[in-house]
Amino acid sequence: MRLEWIEDILAVAETGSLIRAAERRNLTQSAFSRRIRMIEDQLGTELFDRSRKPVELHPAAREQCGEMQDLAVRLRRLAAALGDAARTHVVIASQHAITTAVAPALVQRIAASRDIGIRLRSANRDECYTQLLTRQADIMLFYATERLPLPMEPGFVELHRMGADSLIPVFAAARLDELEAALARDELPVVAYPDEVFFGRVLRDDIRPRLAGLTLRPKAETSLTLAALQLAATGAAVAWVPETLAREEVRSGRLADLGPRLGAQPLQLMATRLRAAHSPDAGAVWRAITAG
Numbered sequence: 001m002r003l004e005w006i007e008d009i010l011a012v013a014e015t016g017s018l019i020r021a022a023e024r025r026n027l028t029q030s031a032f033s034r035r036i037r038m039i040e041d042q043l044g045t046e047l048f049d050r051s052r053k054p055v056e057l058h059p060a061a062r063e064q065c066g067e068m069q070d071l072a073v074r075l076r077r078l079a080a081a082l083g084d085a086a087r088t089h090v091v092i093a094s095q096h097a098i099t100t101a102v103a104p105a106l107v108q109r110i111a112a113s114r115d116i117g118i119r120l121r122s123a124n125r126d127e128c129y130t131q132l133l134t135r136q137a138d139i140m141l142f143y144a145t146e147r148l149p150l151p152m153e154p155g156f157v158e159l160h161r162m163g164a165d166s167l168i169p170v171f172a173a174a175r176l177d178e179l180e181a182a183l184a185r186d187e188l189p190v191v192a193y194p195d196e197v198f199f200g201r202v203l204r205d206d207i208r209p210r211l212a213g214l215t216l217r218p219k220a221e222t223s224l225t226l227a228a229l230q231l232a233a234t235g236a237a238v239a240w241v242p243e244t245l246a247r248e249e250v251r252s253g254r255l256a257d258l259g260p261r262l263g264a265q266p267l268q269l270m271a272t273r274l275r276a277a278h279s280p281d282a283g284a285v286w287r288a289i290t291a292g
Contacts, residue, residue, distance in 0.1 A: 002134065002136070003072060003075040004134070004135040005039045005042075005043075005134065006072045006075070007025070007072060008021070008025060008035060008036060009036075009039070009047060009057070009061070010065065010068055010069060010072065011025055012036070012048070012055065013057050013062065013065050016054055016056075017054045018032060018033055018036070018055050026276060027276075028155060028156055031133075031156040035133050035134065036048065038130055038133055038134050042130075046058065047061045048061075089117040089118065089119040090116055090117070090118050090119070090138050090139070090279070090281050090282045090285045091118075091119045091121060091131075091136065091138050091139075092118060092120050092121070092137060092138065092139045092141060092285070093123060093128035093129075093131040093132055093136070093137035093140045093141070094120055094122055094123075094128065094140070094141040094142075095122075095123070095124065095125050095128060095141065095142050095143055095198070096123070096124065096223075096224055096226065097143070097199075097225040097226070097242045097245050098141045098142070098143070098242075098269070099120055099122035099141075100225075100226055101242060101244040101245040101247075102141070102162075102244055102269065103120055103141065106141075106289070107120065110288045113288070114281075114284055114285075114288070116281045116284060116285060117281075118285065121136075121137060124198065124223060125142050125143070125150070125197070125198040126196075126197075126198075128140045128141075128142060129150060132157075132272065132273070132274065135274070138279070138282040138285070138286075139271060139272070139273045139286060139289065140271065140272050140273070141162075141269070141270070141271050142270050142272070143165065143198065143267045143268065143269060143270070144267070144268045144270050145202060145206065145265065145266065145267060145268065146266075147202075147205060147206060148198065148201055148202060148205070150270070150272070152272070155275065156274070156275060157272045157273065157275060158273050158274075158275055158286075159270060159271075159272050160270065160271045160272070160290045161269070161270055162269040162289065163269045164266065164267065164268060164269065165242050165243055165244050165266075165267040165268075165269050166242070166243045166259070166264045166265065166266055166267055167199065167202060167207070167240045167241065167242060167243075167265040168240065168241065168242075168243045168246060168258075169240050169257075169259060169262040169263070169264070170229070170232045170233075170239055170240075170241060170246050170249070170250065170256065170257055170258065171235070171238045171239075171255065171256055171258055172232065172233055172234060172235035172254070172255065172256070173254060173255060173256040174235070174254075175235035178235065179238070182217075183214070186213060186214055186215055187214065187215050187216075187217055188211065188214045188215070188216050188217065188238060188262075189218075189237040189238060190216050190217065190218055190219065190237050190238050190239070190240075191218075191219065191220050191221070191222065191228045191231045191232060191236070191238070191239035191240075192220070192221040192222075193221065193222065193223060193228070194223050197223045199223075199225065199240070200223075202240075202265055203240055206265050207240060207263060207265055210263045211262065211263070217237075218237075219231075219236050220236060220237060225239075225241045225242060225245055228240075228241055229241045229245060229246060229249070229255075233249060233254060233255060238258060238262070240265070242267065243257075271289050271290070
């Protein structure tokens with residue numbers, strides 16, 4: 001249980017209204033309601049009776065308000081003590097591919113100029129966003145496309161476009177003859193991503209429609225782009241991966257970039273954080289990111 005979660009729950013209990021609680025927590029009503037839903041999902045239980053107007057805490061949760069108030073006081077004191085005694089870490093939630101290909105250079109650049117500890121948490125895009133909304137992360141790094149931006153409340157977050165990338169199809173250069181034989185049969189062996197992850201939706205909605213003349217033959221499925229890259233390198237199938245992740249393998253000649261033939265998908269490399277109070281270290285990291 002995080003201090004911010006306790007304070008969100010108590011804000012509703014003390015104000016008797018999601019609207020007034022959102023104002024107290026400096027969030028829009030819809031953003032605050034979404035965060036309450038995420039807290040309930042994380043705890044695995046429903047805290048509020050939404051059949052009532054205004055929304056009320058369930059009796060079992062209301063009985064714990066005194067305990068939560070005491071716990072919030074103790075957690076604030078503990079956080080202050082630990083802040084004085086230990087080095088602060090800025091938590092960055094990052095999509096898996098960004099963690100591997102982009103984040104290391106970013107962290108090295110920040111560490112070279114500032115004495116700040118950074119903790120990288122790698123996850124899929126939706127999980128990263130949950131970490132940001134529940135304040136388990138200070139900053140989020142993610143990919144977006146024109147068709148698939150990250151849905152956010154206006155005024156709720158700050159957004160910064162760090163640069164551009166591209167989702168490119170790659171395959172083992174030494175086994176291109178085998179791929180050509182499959183293409184001659186109008187077949188394309190591919191590494192698939194699950195539809196529920198970001199790259200799965202990009203593959204389904206943006207890339208597959210361009211390959212209408214080919215029958216796609218999924219040979220493997222993974223949610224990890226690094227695993228997809230390795231499957232392509234073995235010649236198992238064609239994989240669409242971020243260009244930044246495949247760059248060295250393509251330059252070395254181990255992988256062939258099939259973008260000119262099969263099509264690539266432009267990606268936007270983005271950073272975001274909540275519009276809320278931030279620690280000095282988190283503010284310094286954000287300024288380093290937005291300074292480019």
